Amino acid sequence: MDTNQYLEMFLDESREHLQTCNEYLLELEKNPEDLTIVNEIFRSAHTLKGMSATMGYEDIANLTHIMENVLDAIRNEDLQVTAEMLDVVFESVSYLDEMVQDIEAGGTGEKDVTAIVAQLNKIEKGEPLDAEGGDEVAATVVEEEASLAYDDFEMTVISQSFDQGFNVYEITVRLREDCILKAARVFMVFEILENAGDVIKSVPSVDKLEEEAFEREFAVVLITKEEEEVLQTKISKVSEVDYVEVTAVSEENLKADKRKQEEEIVQTVKKQEVAQKDSKKEKPNRPAQNQAANRTIRVNIERLDILMNLFEELMIDRGRLQSISTELHNPDLTETVERITRVSGDLQNIILNMRMIPVETVFNRFPTMVRQLVREMDKKVNLEIIGAETELDRTVIDEIGDPLVHLIRNALDHGIEMPEERLAKGKPEVGTVKLSAYHSGNHVFIELEDDGAGVNRERVLSKAIENGLVEEEEADSLTNRQVAELILASGFSTAETVSDVSGRGVGLDVVRTTIESLGGHISIDSTEGEGSLFQVQLPLTLSIISVMLVELAKEVYAIPLSSIIETAIVHSSDILNAHSQRVIDFRGNIIPLLDLKEIFELEDGEAHSDDEYHSIVIVRKGDKLAGLVVDSFIGQQEIVLKGLGDYLTNVFAISGATILGDGQVALIVDCNSLIK
Amino acid sequence: MTENAQQAIKKVIVFELSDKEYAIEIDVVQGIERIMGITRVPGTPSYVKGVINLRGIVTPVIDLRERFGLEKKELDESTRIIVVSLETYDVGLIVDTANDIIDVPLQAIEAQPEVVGSVSSEFIAGVAKVENRLFVLLELEKVLEPINRVESV
Missing domain, CATH: 1.10.287 (Helix Hairpins)
Incomplete structure (x- = not known):
């Protein structure tokens, strides 16, 4: 089957289902008793299994299949939810995620899943993940023996064999723990058995035995004329066989078995009824949900x-x-x-x-990530997410993920202290990292707040001086905020030891660069000992922006409103000279003046020198302000942002172009590159 | 016409620059435009005249005379902008006039001779001679190398 045309859909839906799995698993971790959550996970895993099998991604199908078995066992209350179990399930989901990503990147989606499958298998059978806890193993063995139950057909075959004078044996074989080629040993055992008679049943099934999908033990039912002892010795001769038990099946215990089995069936039926009742309770909510789902469509x-x-x-x-x-x-x-x-x-x-897409699509991978990181670092952190429904333009969403990951890693690694340290400082043992998003005006704010150690002024300063970011003399005059913002400067990493979580050479300056390239802005506020707050401000959209049009010697330029603080007209006498730089006093701040005509290589109009008044646009980049001298203001307008194309790249102080009402092209001034 | 004969012909657009005829392959030409409002882009080489609004797409234009170091000429009624489309970008070329599409047999194209006028030889792909007319075929990749200037101010 040509599945290519469905690939996109498969990827989309797989991601959704994996996300659902992750979310509900986190939920389950909080409420291990709530079996409805397990149902949801089970449903997602099941769909994923079906889809991947159809698409021919065997590894995904295999892994989801075994995961489903575990979930099923939990659902039927055969297994209790434990932290270790969730770890393995989480890991499986991240394996699946990797495979789906591989497929997306054009790969085959293949991955060695045997280790994790084995772990899941153990969980399913209720065995502990480590070698210890022997009595539980015993319990499993008993269970397995009991599960060597016969269906009607097998019963008939067995009773016929008795009539014809055959012996029926249940043979349990256990392989040595260090056995490597289990399938080969199974094959040898089967060969002996099949020479002696007919194998009518095996647990696990022959297929599974061939795939080595069993622990150490398997059982078969053999119809033969041979004697018990002969079989026992023959099988024992196969190497790496630890133990063989041959028990004769008599008609009496067969009947006893049957009765027991019937009872079991009655029990399962009852259980199912209960389960059905449970699901009936949920039903009233469903139809409404379905209707809502039908009112949205997927658009490429x-x-x-x-x-x-x-x-x-x-x-x-x-x-x-x-x-x-x-x-x-x-x-x-x-x-x-x-x-x-x-x-x-x-x-x-x-x-x-x-x-517009809710930031949820970016945020929802963070809980799993934080959970994992926190475990690796032995810290205790609670991640709170607020405002995940806040919407942002898709183009911004695509870019914002990595910077946020970086910030979160940074907060976990450098921000939140080890639990002991926190207790010693009189803080709650569990740290809090709060990720929130909200709209304000034409911007979206994303904030990351932690109650960790905050920025260590001394350490940041000494590092900054060492790296030549700050002169030693000016160090004392810097405000706490200015010091905190140093960690966003390039070539900075304060972690004393390099961990693989953050501090791998790329500092937070990468975050700042990315955010600024999106037309956004990042600021940091930190109190030593109490925590830090990173605030990221982003434009709602990147394609249509509001600008102020200005005129420079007959040419029209656009300055994005997002960078403009205000416009002013100043008298020549208000312009001061500091060194060779012209400055003005703007509400108590001395800000530099930049002559746009000079920067854009325009001839200075003759009017310039004797004109007493100057039109100035005051723009900012972060905390820094500058005044841009222009000839005149034209007005405010919404414009469509266009690139200059690949032929002209890196034009200084121009971020793009737009087409004006008269069909002319106007260039957009990039204020960020004008202010150093 | 046989298959071979078809392959042996190259369609080119012929244009003039200070009384010499040049040619570019028709495959890369998107269109020929009359002169229109050009917005200067600061901080670019002088042969980059600026950008135009080509039906909603901001397209850079360069003056081929200046690119080739020929003497400047005022833009007039016959001035044309030939828009060519390279792999990742479109560029407009300002030429004196553009008036002809002709078929050039491949065997009429020769590798460039030692000296062709004053145009730097790296820009020339070859020379074609058709019925007493001599065309210089341009090596557009070279003429239109992207301008990648690092911050200049």
Whole structure:
């Protein structure tokens, strides 16, 4: 079957199901008694198994299958949820995740799962993961023997054999613990048995025995004319066989068995009834959910991108119509253009909203990640997530994941202290890391707050001086916030020992660079001994932005409103000179003035020197401000952001271009590169 | 026409730069435009005239005369912008006029002679002679090497 066309769908759905598994597993960890959660996990695992088997990803199917067995056992209350068990299940899910990612990257999705499958097998049989705890093993053995029950067909065969004078034996064989080629030994045993008579049943089944999907022991039922002792010696001669037990089956105990079995069946039926009752209780909620699900559709993201592009073109033409109508002064035209403007405004909102995805899609992988990291580091941390439903443009979402991972790792590694240390400081043993997201104006804020050690001023300063980021003299004059922000500077890592969690050479400056390239901003607030707060500010969308259009010697430039603090007109006498730099006093702050015409290689208009008033746009990058000198302000406008293409890359202080209402291209000023 | 004869022909667009005829393969040409408003991009080499709005796509344009170090000429009615599409980007080429599409038999194309006018030889892929006309075939990859200037100010 050609499965390629379904691949995308398979990947999408697999990711969703794995995510569900992860979420519910975390839930289950908190409420180990709640079997409805297990049901949910089971359902996801089951679907995943079906899908992967159809797509021909055997390893995924195998692993989910055995995982399903464990979950089933939990569901039927044969197994108790334990921390070790969850660890293994978590690990299996992350294995599955890796395999799905491999497939996504064009791989085969194959992975050696035997180790984890063996562990799951052990769990399923109720055996402890370590070698200890012998009595539980014994319990399993008993159970297994009991499970050598016969169905009606086998019963008939056996009773016929008795009639014809055959002996029926139950033979239990145990292999040595260090046995390597289990399948080979099984084969040898079977060969002996089959020479002697007919094997009518084996536990586990022959298939499983061949796949070595059993621990050390297996049992078979043999119909033969040979004697017990002969069989016993013959099988014992196979090497690496630890123990052989041959018991004759008599008609009486066969009947006793049957009765017992019937009782068991009655019990299972009862259990099932109970389970059904349980599920009936849940039912009333379902139909409503289904209806809600039917009202959403899946749309390929590429189509949305195309829609966005088309809309951008419409926006440009709208701008053009607007400028034509202002020239023509035709009331009908003006009215129509106004209508178009309103409608397209609404359309813009809808299209932008369609591209919005809840940050949940990024956040939801963090609980598992934190859980794992915390275990590795022997720390105790509680991750709180607030505002996961906050929506962000897809383009931003795609980029924000890695920086956040970095920040979280940083908080866990450098922020939260070891439990003993926390207790000694009088803090609660379990640290708290709070990840929250919320909207504010045209921005989305993502905050990461921890109640850990905070930024150690002394250590950061000495490191910064050592790396030449700060002069020794100015160190004392820096505020705590300024010191804290040093850790975002490039070439910085304060961890005393390099761990593999964070501090692998790439510092938090990578985080800052990524966020700034998204038009965002990161700040840090920290109190030593009490914790740190990282705040990431991001634009809602990257494709349509608000700008202030300014004129420079007849050329039009756009300055993003997100960088503008305010505009001002200052008198020549207010401009001061500090060294060779012109500065102004802006509300008590001395800020440098940058002449955009100089930067953009424009001839200084003759008006410049004798003009007494200067138009200035005050922009910021983080805490730093600067005033950009322009000829005049044109006004504020929503524009569609366009790139300059691959031919012109890295143009200084220009982040892109846009098309104005008159069809001309205007360049967008990149304030971040103007302020050092 | 036989298969072979078909393969042996190259369709080219012919344009003029200071009275010399040049040619580029038609496959890479997206269109020929009249001159339109060009927005200067600061901090780029002088032959990069700026960017134009090509039906909603911001496209850089370069002046081929300046690129080849020929004398400058005012833009006029006959000036054209030939938009060519390379692997990852489109660029507009400002030329004096562009007026012809012709078929050039492959055997008419020769490797570049020692000296062809004043155009630097690395930009030239070859020379074609068709019915007493001589065309210089351009090596566009070289002419349009991306401009990757690190921060200059």
